Amino acid sequence: MTPRPPSRSVFPDPRLVPGDEPFARGENYQPEVLLDAYRHGIFPWPTDGEVYWWSPDPRAIIPLNGLRISRSLRRTLRTAGLRCTVDRDFSGVMTSCAAIRGPDTWITPAYMSGYRRLHELGAAHSVEVWELGELVGGLYGVTVGAVFTGESMFHRRPDASKVAMVALRDRMVERGFALLDAQLPTAHLTSMGAVAIPRTQYLDRLSELVDEAVSFA
Known part of the structure; x- marks a missing residue:
């Protein structure tokens, strides 16, 4: 059973905090804290040994x-031998x-432990891309209501992470x-159609969707 976040958020209202700096610090990857954060448009980002x-x-x-x-x-999507799965190897x-990402990655052992627990509880999911039995690409993220927040992606063959993104979109529609939610704009995400919107607009939309009863798995 997915843990219920506290009725009142432990975080400050993000609307009242500048959007170009962190507004809380501290390592806490307990499921209820993570879900509280994502329900309010907040996510952790470990940097230089600190969690912001x-x-x-x-x-x-x-x-x-x-x-x-x-x-x-499109050519890659037609490639024989590529296969996508959901939650097979989170x-x-x-x-x-x-x-x-090497030694400077924000995906630390403590972070991974917390998100594995979210996955076990049904609140974090992965999309995998396989080629000849090898994991060649994928992505993972967190779901709250009818919102999927992407956390990270990877590829070991050209376009494999993009194949995962297409599979994610199809799953979400289905x-x-x-x-x-792509969190931060990057060149890679922008090339796939990501757009930047004001935080207030995002938070308004999020609040409309966090209690929708949909299931990703």
Whole structure:
């Protein structure tokens, strides 16, 4: 059973905090704390041995009807031998995301332990891309209501993380999800259709969706 977050958030109201700096500090990856954070548009980001909590302004989202699929990606999607799964190897995806970022990764052992627990409780999910039995790409994130917040992705062959993103979008549409939160805009995400919106707009939409009864698994 997914733990219920506290009725009152342990975090400050993100609307009252500048969007270009963290507004809380402290390592706590207990499931109820993580879910409280995500329900309010907040996420942890370990940096230099400290865990900071962020709610950036602007916020990056990927409209489900606006995912960009390039010609090269379309060719990759037609490649025989590529197969996508959901929640088959959550730990493998998270470990791979950490490995490709080297020793400076924010995906620390304590972080991974907390998110594995969320996964066991049904609140964190992964999409895997396989080729000839090998995990070649994937992504993972957290679900609250009808919102999926992407945490990280990786690839070991060209376009494999983008294949995972397409599979994620399809899964979200199939299961009735409404908002794909990409947290921070990056060149990679922007190339796939991510847009930056004001934090207030994101938080308003989030509050409408966090209690929707949909299931990703």
